[in-house]
Amino acid sequence: MDNKKAKAKKQVPLRLSAELYEDLAAWAEDEFRSVNGQIEYLLTEAVKRRKKSAKKSSE
Numbered sequence: 001m002d003n004k005k006a007k008a009k010k011q012v013p014l015r016l017s018a019e020l021y022e023d024l025a026a027w028a029e030d031e032f033r034s035v036n037g038q039i040e041y042l043l044t045e046a047v048k049r050r051k052k053s054a055k056k057s058s059e
Contacts (some may be wrong), residue, residue, distance in 0.1 A: 014039070 016024070021035070028038035 024038055025035050028035045031038065031041075033041065
């Protein structure tokens with residue numbers, strides 16, 4: 001995979017409840033991130049944990 005593709009971002013429409021959005025916005029502000037950045041961070045961490053968990057269960 002070339003470096004351009006690795007850094008490319010996909011746009012994904014996302015529907016959130018107003019309450020969830022407000023909670024994410026407050027959390028993002030606490031961590032000096034945008035809401036989009038916070039969602040990306042949380043998803044990245046969840047995927048890392050899932051991969052780590054899948055690796056452990058296959059051993």
